[in-house]
Amino acid sequence: MAQYDNYCDIGNIQEKIKQYFIENSFLMKEQIFDIDLPESKMRKLKHLNEYTIGSDDYIRLSTKISRLKQFKKEEMYLGKVDKSEKTAICLHFTAGNFGGADSTTCNTKPNRAIEKHNAVNYWVYRDGTIVEYMEPEYWAHHSHGGDTYNPKIIAIEIVNYGWLELKNDGYLHSCSGIYCSKDEQCKGKDLAYIDLANNDYDKLGRYPHSEYRGYRYYAAFTTLQTQSVAKLLKTLCKEYDIPYRFLPYDIRFDHFEWNEPMRQLVTDWSSFMNDNKEKAGIFSHVNTRYRNEDTNAVVKWDISPAFDWEYLENYNGFTTSFPLENNTNKLYQMTPIQWLNAAERGDQKGYFPIGSNLTAHTIVHIASPSTQSTPVRAMPNGSVTDLEIVQGKTKVTTGITNKIIIKMSSYNESE
Template identity: 35%
Template sequence: MKATSILKHEKNFFDTGKDSAGKEFLLTPNTVPIQGTLDTMSYVQCRPKNEDTSFYVQEKHTKKQIVLHYTAGYLKGDVAALSKPNYRVSVPFIIARNGAILNMWSSAYWAYHLGSKAVGGNTKGGKRSIGIEMSNIGFLKRIGDQLVTVYNDNDVYCDISETQFYIKLDTPYRGEQYFATHTGKQYNSLISLLKYLTAEYNIPTVFLPEDKRYGVVAEKELVSFRGITSHVNYRSSGKWDIGPAFDWERIINGL
């Protein structure tokens, strides 16, 4: 999909409530106060019309960590992938490129979101953490003067001249050099969501130091860490979310 077409794609989801599989969702705007501040957070409650709750686990666990991801997709497919019946691979929050925060289920509950090879275990990690997915296609491949998605060499994302849609790293990260950018509205919404969650669950607004932020972290350190991490800290390979192409300083300074 062309980067210029994504907002139209997202608008279609919000207009129809249908994901890429045709499943219908009830979309309900809400606003909640952020504890300890005068600020509020706006979000959209996103619930299947068929009232299915089988894609997450309705058990409450103490939350010690927030884990940032990107979806490697587009919003309608993101919602479909993260609400598969009985699959239980999901997160409570997806942030669309237009800045809308979708709340899929209560963040007090849990689901698998780290993978079977996750440091410290997928189940234990899922229970103690809150996953946030940024809707983003992820890394891109350059073919001539175009950047294409990893799914199909004919799936053009943008031209190399459209620098607002990608970041080229000086040094490749896990073998990849081109990454789709996140939007300013996504960053602003993520900051708001992190403020809300850290206050709600008493999670420190602490990040891993930069020399550890982009790689897998030793189990003892990662399991005991209280703060904000990302998927790559749990996986030594096969994942790129969220690495150095992300504007970490914007988030850190925003909190």
């Protein structure tokens, strides 16, 4: 029988999150960004002095600070920079349950909080709730970038236990104790754990190893988390003019040494992205630190290959992956049949694979929704088998100006 730690059981998450925010009512229901999330899941921690003195929220937060000897939000950060100085985003995981999110703002020991200033800008909980603890212009220590590079980074913490170790009792243990049994029914996305030897996130089979930094098993993330992370990343990249891109997969989990490699990681990806963009992109904590300098022990695993990187890479801001992006026509609200009807033009109008005249119709005609160049994306992964680009004229035989044929498959041909 499968056994979960009650913090990782998906069925319990929603109620626990709800109760957590009831108990911490100073986390206001406030829209942070105009992204597709319910307002109840966009929360912001305010300074104590941002509340009306004597209001219920002022009293609750001031009482909690006094009772638990917690520190104020203004003591979290070390400084503030202009938004133009932000060049990258760093992803972390908490290595603990959702209650650990509070440790950055309330429960961290004062000497660590005040003297070391360990904090991040955002937390993404297991139910997809996003909490903004510091506005992105503020910075604190969160990576191994120090005072030199941390000011340039926006930091996001994802609630997740991290690495898991299989012990003699047959259970997978996290750093906090028993996490779950190793039953197959516990394995997979939205369940309890991921096995890197058979990685449910790695649909493309890109990760060639069965472990990462000494561990084979990792706690699974929830789909709600991944979706919220993608939406938050897309919004931050747009707001702070940071390219929405990730390190090439063959170096995505590498450690970048101090100082020149670290500078490139945070500010300049031209050496491994073959472009001249002035800012970097999105990386994770493992890129800034690997081992403890004194003991040589491995100390960082976030974010490992046990994460849905493919979802983030392919995320375009819509809930349905249609070939053309078009906010004004709200294509993301259409059904596939509605979209096909809108995409087909003129005499060729009809539904794939049968046209309106009931003859074979094996091509979908994709018309750009504007006079500007609009990117066309394939819905699933595949390989290009034929490509024909005609500049300045239309082919008489087929009426097609540009043609791309992609071979797609729902199974692994190597099996």
